[in-house]
């Protein structure tokens with residue numbers, strides 16, 4: 016179950032930092048497609064991990080930026096002097112999503128539960144139709160418009176004139192860089208997971224697949240058929256995962272003898288009309304964040320931007336480099352410009368590493384912190400889009416003397 020995956024991330028974080036459970040004041044986890052039995056998954060994971068029942072925990076949800084929301088919620092609790100040491104994380108378990116009976120079937124079952132006599136039950140039974148048995152699957156779709164994320168990505172790519180070839184090329188870049196980073200042993204934020212019931216330990220990201228441009232070009236559109244450009248290979252794939260990170264003030268870290276990785280210097284959230292364009296969070300968030308923090312594109316040494324779809328990433332890059340977009344939608348006098356792509360998602364991204372929705376935000380932050388060390392940088396930006404037309408942008412600064420282990 017998802018809380019078991021989250022439990023593993025909690026325990027592994029403590030083991031890695033040689034910390035006692037008692038030192039954790041509060042736990043916040045993100046979750047998107049919720050398991051109904053464990054709706055406050057942070058609490059269930061903490062109890063399953065053997066935390067004291069006196070350690071409060073709550074769950075946040077903000078689509079694909081849920082663990083970013085967990086981190087900033089934790090930061091708020093620290094800033095208000097409510098707590099000192101917080102674990103923030105996220106979990107997604109796409110291999111067993113809750114599948115519901117149809118609404119008609121649910122209605123019938125609820126009424127049957129209340130029926131007192133055999134006559135009432137038989138009368139209800141006579142209203143049953145075989146069609147009631149059609150199940151309701153959770154869709155990776157925008158509730159307000161009904162549009163799937165893949166369809167939105169296709170629409171966005173088309174609006175910014177992003178070709179299929181550009182999308183495939185970007186996807187190949189992501190998988191190639193992820194493979195290189197994996198082989199070099201850079202994914203030090205990973206812990207192996209023993210899958211219950213089968214004799215298998217997952218000890219590396221298993222979605223990385225470096226293909227050839229020819230085989231990518233052969234794939235059929237996955238969402239808008241037959242003319243769409245989003246395929247299984249240039250979209251993020253559905254996967255399981257959990258993440259966790261430890262947040263506290265610098266002073267507290269020193270007190271506990273811990274070696275910090277990075278400062279979270281600044282952050283903000285953005286939101287737009289979800290029916291217009293859903294996936295432009297980075298294009299809206301990055302310029303606002305840079306302005307708020309008083310830095311420019313050139314000051315950024317590492318970009319870690321959530322890759323929902325290759326077309327979405329290329330469209331966001333084009334938007335930032337477009338006078339028309341920046342003037343019309345951001346109210347700026349000119350374009351922001353294009354970030355330096357040699358500093359962009361250098362270890363791959365959600366397209367290749369995977370995108371367990373609510374877990375991704377922490378992964379982006381940790382890759383930024385570790386990349387800043389390995390690439391000898393100072394400032395990194397994390398940005399992501401999310402369902403609901405929302406987005407996040409965060410500024411991360413390497414801690415002096417931090418290591419990438």
Ligand SMILES: CC(=O)SCCNC(=O)CCNC(=O)[C@H](O)C(C)(C)COP(=O)(O)OP(=O)(O)OC[C@H]1O[C@@H](n2cnc3c(N)ncnc32)[C@H](O)[C@@H]1OP(=O)(O)O
Pocket residue numbers: 079155164165190224225226230231234237246247248250251252253294322323324370400401402
């Ligand atoms: C803000 C946000 O983040 S929003 C959320 C964004 N993410 C999403 O919405 C998830 C989108 N992704 C999906 O829904 C699914 O992954 C889909 C629908 C695109 C694809 O699902 P599936 O069809 O089950 O994918 P599957 O793994 O079977 O791949 C389909 C085909 O593509 C091929 N393929 C997939 N990846 C690659 C690759 N990198 N290289 C070459 N071929 C590939 C597979 O081999 C398979 O080929 P086959 O049909 O000959 O066997």
